Amino acid sequence: MFHNCNNLKILLITAHPDDESMFFAPTVLNLSPNHIFYVLCLSTGNYYKIGYKREEEFKKSCNILGVDENRAFIINNENLKDNPELVWNSTIVSDVVKGYTIKYQINVLITFDDYGVSGHLNHIAIHLGVRRLMRVYKIPGLSLFELKSVTVFRKYLSFVDVLCTMTCAELAFFCSFKQFKKALGAMLAHSSQMTWYRFLYIMFSRYMLVNELVPISF
Template sequence: MINILNSSNTQTNLIYLRSAYSTFVSNSIDTLEHIFYFLLVYLIVCLTLYKILFTTRPYHLILKKLVKHVKFPKHNRILLVISHPDDECMFFGPTILTLTSRENCEFYILCLSNGNFEKQGKKRRNELWESCTALGISESNIILINATLLPDDPNIEWKVEAVAKLILNTVESLDIDGIITFDRDGISQHPNHCAIYYATASLCLANLLPKDCKIYTLDSINVIRKYISVFDLLCTFLLSTNWFILSWQSGSIVRSAMKKHKSQMKWFRWLYIYFSRYMYINSLREINLSDVELEMQLQDSLLINSFKL
């Protein structure tokens, strides 16, 4: 009698498991179908928007008034601050290419190291000049710093005070009214990139920058968005306040500039220049005193909580 009951319970459990499995498979298929259709619609929308941005057809003109390939305030003298040779085209290509072609806009670049991490400082200096020339920056507007306090080394943290002093001196001497640089996460979490943000933020906190000088930081994004090329277009429109978007033809100029850095063209960089959205899209955020104060408070609170744990 006991064996019969156990056999009956086993059969009931098997029937229940089969039913649960069938329900799970059915729901999973439905979910995957929804995801597929969502991604398909998203890709179609991105391609349509991208086509509208760079078309000359009359019936697209109305839509082009709603979505523009450039949304950035006017400035007369802009300074881009980077850490290493190749940062300018790996991350800021769309910004540089657009602003150097803008009328009455003088564009300067301040590179805080000569990229001597692999003992190729002289070669990388020449590559920087070639790349900047390809992007439309005058040779006289390129400033390269070679200071022992700021070595090209991801294992050495740059002193914020030293970086801030160099930036401030450059801003004052060139009468800069717009600074563009990395955000707090430095795109790739590189400590040299992050140091520039904190140096710029410290100048903002201390009110040392000229009153009419605005600060813009390049958005760091998640790895999925980072490598979907122009298909990040819709996310950029929805989540960003300032942006530069290049056509496929203009993007080839940025790729050509990156190829000038021959010493850095490892296999993974070839993949980067064709799949990274930074080759075609830059989204920037203007930061002000209240933004910096809030970020510093959040950072301090996180440090305090980590010590408590």
């Protein structure tokens, strides 16, 4: 689909500032040059009360990944707070995403699958909310793709898993060396989040190098 069309309007939906670079950088870097790419983050990442700073980092990261800051949205909704123990209401999620989908005439939605890479409840809530949007509203011409979660073992195989994905994935996006440097720059833009284990993540996580997307039919 992506290779046969240009100028699709694509909306990536994430839960927190830095999700776009931690998990989806290969997708954004491969699709943003040929399509009209938007990123919608459903929280300011204010769990540690620095949401104001994380909003700035989000904009910088998206810019590095090739997404114009006018197409990078971050919202502060009382019902969608950054909290690993909070289950977001799927109806609220679907209604928020629906508003942006209709306003910008989106053709393709991209988000997490039912495990959300790490099992984070906010990630899973987006999966449920977007699926509800597709099921309930049936917007004509709208497609959904989800980022495939893998086992913890595969998650930290880095470039070794790229070889595995090349042989078995139907739809995957890979980072070239030049693109990986951009993905790294986007991660480093989130300076408030760069703890020691984030540097380990950069070194070993396959999501910095490859994204496998799964088309979802309704």
